[in-house]
Amino acid sequence: MDSESIEKIWEEWFKEVSKEFSPELRVVVKERIKGYIYALLSGEDSEKIVEQIDDELIERIIRSGSKPEDVVRRMELFANKLSEYEEFEKVAKNFARFVPALLRKMLGVYERILQEEQERRKRAERALRVLSKVNEAVTRASDEEELLKEVCRIIVEEGGYAYAWVGYAEKDKTVKPVAASGNDDYAWVIKVTWNDSETGRGPVGSSIRLRKTVVVRETDADESFKPWREEALKRGFRSVAAIPLHVENEVIGSLAIYAPEPDAFDEEELSLLEELAESLSNAIASLREKKEKEMLEKLYELVVENTGTAILVIENGKIVFANKEVEKLSGYSREELVGKPFTILLPEEDRKEILRIHKLRLADPESAPRQYEIKYVDKEGRIRYAIITATVIPGTKRVVVSLMDITEAKEMERKLKESEERYRAVFENSPLGIVLASVDTTILDCNNAALRMFGMRREDVIGKKWTELGLFDDAKLPEIMKEFYRGLSEEFRELDLEVNIGGKLKILKVFPVISRNNFTPQTTTPLCTQTPFQQVASSKR
Known part of the structure; x- marks a missing residue:
């Protein structure tokens, strides 16, 4: 087609369909779709044109609310406008191939979007389960570090102990001081680990590694305390108890308490201190769950509200x-x-x-x-x-x-079912013979009228090629096939074919027509004899 005709068709069509798009999408569609239409009407291969259409553009159109039936409707509108021009027959076949190819691509993008949505839906469910679990946590402080400092202060100032500190177990097997209370920075002067080495066999390292309370009753005599003895005795620390801190059954560190006198921790005192450490562990867990809740609430805003589900x-x-x-x-x-x-x-x-x-x-x-x-x-x-x-x-x-x-x-499914039922009723009850065949002439189905016409049983014809049923003279078969397929390229072209039915020669009038099923080309071929009975054969693939 000439560019002037293409431009006119494009402008008329786009003026009508553009009302269905937002202003922003309207601009994008006009800029990008126009080129594809020009290429299509200029004779370029429809499959290649569809391949060039960007998935991102199709996704934007789908997310704007367009459904496959909307695309079909718009293409039908375009075809109607195109049919008003003399050049229509030249581009009709290319256009007919373009529409199903475009629909296939659109359905592929649509399935990907659904998968992404399913995936976005799975992600939202998981976040909600965790959020609910976090909501059940009990928080007893607003900041973990401040809580640790306050606990150490109470132990020293109200409990009368000489020193208290909390160390967290690091992945490299060292113990990192995070809070302390007492006269100086003892916890940051000494080196403590929780491996099975000299610096890891003291009260703090052992309590983490062994997951239990460890007491050194005399810092000046206990060999396990040798690495820290000098610094401890300078500060008057004569005994020490280290109690592990647990979060979700994992030892995260230790609470160390120092007394100015030897053998300071009796059984009852240790029981109370272990109860204190348990309370501290619960508070740490609650504070960490609170942080996780805040993170999940942000995730909720991002995922749950924007998932599209x-x-x-x-x-x-x-x-x-x-x-x-x-x-x-x-x-x-x-x-x-x-x-x-x-x-x-x-x-x-x-x-x-x-x-x-x-x-x-x-x-x-x-x-x-x-x-x-x-x-x-x-x-x-x-x-x-x-x-x-x-x-x-x-x-x-x-x-x-x-x-x-x-x-x-569901509505599309209902309409499709009704359409299929109407077709089946016509197929089964037609007085004309109907034969469904693939493009290679293999018979897929036929109605009773066709079987009566040819005097055959269903099992005699299904799966066989209609060229092999003995209906045609073998010498004339090549010419018959040529005429038949030639008839497919011309709308409602009538053919007269000579057939042998029960030893009698009869003439069939044949009207081949192209149709489609699941985007696959089919041939629908009405046939009728010049004798009193009639026949319709339909080849379909």
Whole structure:
């Protein structure tokens, strides 16, 4: 086609479809799609043109709300405008190949987006499970380091001990002082490790390595204390108790307490100090969980709210959380949903069964289906369809529900089923014979009218080529095949073919037509005899 005609078709078509795009996307589509249209109408190979279309552009169009049926509708509109021009026949075949190729590419991108969304959905569920676990933690201070300093201060100033310090176990087997209280910087002067060496066999290193309380009753006599004896005696430290600190069953360090007198720690005193260390360990764990909670809350903002998947959290049968996508799909605001029974989103006739599954999931998660299809009701009372995935958060009675709306897909499925049923009814009840065959003439199916016409049984023809059924004169077969395939290239072209049926020669009138199934070219070939009976054969691939 000449550039002037292409430009006119493009402008008329884009003016109509551009209304469906946002202003920003409209500019991008106009700049990039125009070149593909020009190439297509100029005769360039449609498959190569589709290969050149950027996946990122297709993704932007899909995320703007476009569905495969929208693309088909827009292409039909373009074809209608194109058919008004004399040059239409020259580009029709190329255009016919372009549309299914484009749809295949679009479906590929759509599947990738779904996988990414599934992946983004998995990531959001995991974050919520951890967040719930963190919420149960008890925090007793606002800062870990300040808490450690305060504990050491209380031990010295209110307990009357000479010195106290907390050291954390490092990966290189050293012990790092993080807090202390007393007269000087003793903890930073000495060297302590928690390996099985001379500097690791003292009270602090041993308590970490052996995971138990270690006491040195006389610092001036105990051989295990030799590396630190001089510094300790200069400060008047005559005995020491070191108690391991645990977080989630892992020893993270040790609390060391020094007394000015030898043999200062009796059994009752040690029991109280071990209880103190246990309390300190719990506080450290709570503070660390609080930090993790803050991190997960940021992750929640990033993942849960922006995942593109509707997410609900249900506890005691009520909605305790709903993200923006739930608001978008249901029409309810978050405030209208939180605190309400989740059954407000279900049709009344389905509530009993869904509640049964919900209770089963809480009692035995392995016995309840994790993913299944449901109907839900939006704020306007409209019935919609969704695939839900429900997971119990470990250690809680909370259930995370992710919801993927499939209403549009269900409607397409219904229409497709109706279309298939109509086709099957025509196929089976037609008084004309119909034969479905692949492009290499292999027969895939045929109706009873066709079998009666040729006097054959279904098992005699299915899977065989119609050129091998003995209907045609072998000498004339090459010419017949030539005429037949030539007929496919011309819309509704009539052919007269001579056939031998039951030893009698008859003339079939043949009308080959191109059709498609799952983007695969097919031939639909109506046939009728010049005798009183009629026949339709359809070749399809």
